[in-house]
Amino acid sequence: MVSKGNIMSGLVSITIAGSISALFHGIGLFENPPWHIVYSDIVPFFEKAIEPGFPYISKTIEYPALTGLFVHLMGIIGRHEIGYYIATSFFLIAFAAGATFILLKIATPRPDAARNDMLRYWIFAPSMLVFMVYNWDVIALFFVVLGLYMMERKKSYTAAAAFAFGFTSKFYPIIYMAPLVLSCFEQSQKREKATALPHAFGIVAVFIAVALAINAIFMVVNFDAWSYFFSFNSAREANPDSIWTVIQFAIGPLEISTINIVSLLLFAASYGIFLWRYRAMSPLFLSFGGTILFLLFNKVFSPQYLLWLLPFFVLMPIKKRWFYSLEFANLAALFSILAWFFLGREPVHLWATLVFVVLRHLALIAVFVHTIRKRFTFSF
16 A cells, blocks of 8 residues: 555655746746747747637637636736746646546555656656646646546546546547447456446446536537637648658658548557457556557647656556657657757758657557557556
8 A cells, every 4th residue: 555655755756846847947937048948838828828808718729628728717817927837837736746646546556666667657757847837738637547547446437527527628538438438348248248338328428428518618609719729730730740740751741631631540540450459458558559559640749748658657567668768759859849940940950850750659669569569457
């Protein structure tokens, strides 16, 4: 059992890690900061936070509803740029602390190994130190960790609700619904199969109901403002530090619509095959694999997306030999593309970025293949 002392030290440590992240990116509040080093999405979003109007009703925000409402609330609380940044940092660190507490609770059966994994692959992971206060992914990550906890506790309806909150913060948690639904049919081998289908429908219904409860008012009042997140992401190009930019350098320019369709088909097909082939494995295993496949094929790869993988590195007893290769390739891709953006767009920076993007993808593939070959699973 994880002791109160370990829980307290974990919460103190994640607060320290968050403070480091906040102070690092807080340099961006000063005049003429070194943006190619300290850039974050949060600092320049202050203007959107205080823009007149209400999110999804009278102003658009290119994020799902809970994230947009959070940004708006931070503008109200902070009132000015520094106050907005401090408030945002405080609450993002609080979300990370909440996720840390849940991870420690999940890890109760193996406290010694979990404590070391928490420090290496969660609290002081390079991604956590850099990206906790970089974008708003930690909000969705909290709900994902809560959903994983409930999923492994066989509390499927609560897990579905948690994933719905995550989905309404950042789109990606919807991919965890498939492992959750599949778990009904695998569990039905141990009970009457007649209960599996109603249970699966109930899980989906809970997810839809919670998502609608949060989004319905905006959908009804101003559908265009609410759906701006989807239209914005559909129309945006693949970011320069994306594998799709590498592909276009290799084969020539592609239409945005083509990348949208091909990336979706590649993910859907690979995830469908993966789910069917390994349907007997734990939902945690399936969720980990699905996350990697999403990162491999998605049109946009923002560097903070590696935060999504951290809970699985803590919870699954996999060998972490590729972890730091993945982390540092990701950071190298970030800082080289920031140099390209802010230091005159020199070709050397872009070429360096593309090399690191390829290395990052190779590391992701290595983690995926290693996990598949070893059939790692973990049961609480």
